[in-house]
Amino acid sequence: MTPETDEDYCMRGHRVPALEPELISDVAYRVCKIIGINKASFKKGKAEKLVSRLENHGIHLDVIEDDEWFDATRATVDPSKGMIYVPNKLYTELCRGKAEAVRIFLHEMGHIVLGHRPLLHFAEAQATLLEDSEWQADYFADAVMDLLKLPRSEAQMEFKF
């Protein structure tokens, strides 16, 4: 079953213009190249450097104190402002190079670089996987991790390092 024919597809995020997987992978490649993101960018202690590099490209990270973080989510993003919000706990994990934190961070970055904005839809057609902003952001995060050969989980991480 291909996503295009999956009529029962349930959207996780906003409905956005459909993006083919190849296009998202291409965006991932170009973003890494333009911003200068490589495997070492996510090594222990490198997060600060990465954050300042992202600033130069209009992507800002706002670290919120854990006790001020009321949201149930792990992180949140405002693509129109280029703002990623994370609780201090997640930022600490990112600084330690934890695979899960890296993936969450890349997912939020995906929402920004893929230009996600909720769309008003008058289309009759059922939404598809390729139009789901959450699927697109996940795909972007995985594309970057694969591109940089970053482990996707801690278990894999221990195995590799």
Ligand SMILES: [Zn+2]
């Ligand atoms: Zn998301």
